[in-house]
Amino acid sequence: MLFYKPSNQINEQKKITNNRINSITIQSGWADVNVYTHKENHISLFLTSIEHGPYWIVEENKDQLRLAIEPGIKRLHFRFTPTFKLDIYVPEQNNIDWDVETGSGNVYFNEQIVQNITLRVGSGNFKGKSLTVKNASVEVGSGDVNINNFNGKNLQLVGGSGDIKLVDVTCNTIMSKIGSGSITHNHVRYKEMISEGGSGNLFLENFEGETNMKVGSGSIEVILDKQPNIKCDLQTGSGSIITGGERVSSKKIHKVFGKSECALSLTSGSGDVVLKQSYDNKK
Numbered sequence: 001m002l003f004y005k006p007s008n009q010i011n012e013q014k015k016i017t018n019n020r021i022n023s024i025t026i027q028s029g030w031a032d033v034n035v036y037t038h039k040e041n042h043i044s045l046f047l048t049s050i051e052h053g054p055y056w057i058v059e060e061n062k063d064q065l066r067l068a069i070e071p072g073i074k075r076l077h078f079r080f081t082p083t084f085k086l087d088i089y090v091p092e093q094n095n096i097d098w099d100v101e102t103g104s105g106n107v108y109f110n111e112q113i114v115q116n117i118t119l120r121v122g123s124g125n126f127k128g129k130s131l132t133v134k135n136a137s138v139e140v141g142s143g144d145v146n147i148n149n150f151n152g153k154n155l156q157l158v159g160g161s162g163d164i165k166l167v168d169v170t171c172n173t174i175m176s177k178i179g180s181g182s183i184t185h186n187h188v189r190y191k192e193m194i195s196e197g198g199s200g201n202l203f204l205e206n207f208e209g210e211t212n213m214k215v216g217s218g219s220i221e222v223i224l225d226k227q228p229n230i231k232c233d234l235q236t237g238s239g240s241i242i243t244g245g246e247r248v249s250s251k252k253i254h255k256v257f258g259k260s261e262c263a264l265s266l267t268s269g270s271g272d273v274v275l276k277q278s279y280d281n282k283k
Contacts (some may be wrong), residue, residue, distance in 0.1 A: 007051040009083065016043035020063045022095050023186070024088075028069040029103040030054060031084040037111050040088040046087040054084050106143070125162070142207075144181075163200070182218070201271070212265045220272035222264065226278050229258035233265045239272040 019041060026033055029048075031054055038044065043065070047056050049072070057068040069086060084105070090096060090112075097116045100107055108123040109117065113132040125143040128136075132151040138145055144162040145156075150169045157164055159178040166174075166185045174193040176183055182200040185193075190209040195202055197215040204213065204222040213220050219239065224230065233253040234241050242248070243255065256277070266273045 007053065010049055010051060010053075012049075012056070014045040014046045014058055016045065016058075016060065016065060018043075018060060021060075021065050021224045023064045023097045024067070024090075024099070025064070026067045026069075026086070026098075026100040026102075028067075028086060028101070028105050029071055030105055031069045031086050031102075032106045032108070033100055033102060034087045034108045035098070035112060036087070036089050037092045037094075040089070041091050043091070044089040045203075047090075047269045048083050048085045048087075050084075056086070064087065114212045117187060132216040185266075208262070210263050214265075214267045215271055217271055218268065219274065220266045220268055222266060222276070224257065224275065224277045227258060228230070228277070229261040230264050231260035231262075232275060233263070234273045234275060236268045236271065236273045238270045239268050242272060243275070244258060 021043060022125040031049070033216070034196045045058065045067070047096055049055065052073040054069050054072045057070060057163065059066040061255050062131050067086065073120045090240060096114050098114060099118045101120045102124050103122045104124050107119055107121055107126045109128045109131055115134050117133050117136045119126055121140045121143055123142045126140055126145050128147045128150065130149045131147070131151070133150070133156045135155045136152055139158040140160065141164055142161045145157055145159055145164040147165070148167045150166070150171065153172045155169065155171045155174045161180045161243065163181045164176055164178055164183045166188055169188045171190050174188065174190050177196045178200055179198045180200050183195055183202050184193070185204045185207060188205040192210045193212070195213045197218050198218045200215070201218045202213050202215055202220045205212070214221070232255045234243070234255070237251070241250065241253055266275070
């Protein structure tokens, strides 16, 4: 097996002074992509790589900016773990549409107020924090998705074997789908949420809105408020339905709590469907 000797780290930077940029497209293989804001009125780009390692191509075309991270010469085997990353700083007030595609690199968005975000990540992870986005679409292969503090109109998530975790999310529509990973929702507000899983589990707590959750062989657990106003339809194939800590004999039940202002539909093929109220956890 061929190993290259460690190379010196290099740091490059560019300043984009074109204030008409409203679309940024990024294609990256190994390099992590990190997006931040700053108080300047220009876009700052920073690439961390090694000699003869990944390099960038930066192209401006009127109101569009394209960034591509090419692999370079040294890309086979390393005795050490080099750092490859692209850091982007955009003005606090911007109206940018993002389109990001990575292979094994991670993607991080922090404190962004933008129109649209479209992400396609292979084996890397996606983390978003303090985001206000009109439409967000995130597709991840084997990596994890972690979103904390999100406000927007539409949020669409697709995962494979990794996990999806949503905390403090307010949105009109949330649609999430995952293969063998699990999905956790905590403190989420929406008009409609549709969540689908394969062999992984789904968990929901501190929520408000019309909810439809469905899994194949995984289980579903939902914790209601102390005084909920919701109508629930619970169904399982070969699994069990558990409400209030007790296993029921039926495979399909309907329950109404309070004024039934919202609907909750939970369906599992061979897994359990568990419905609790917040005080059940304190017993």
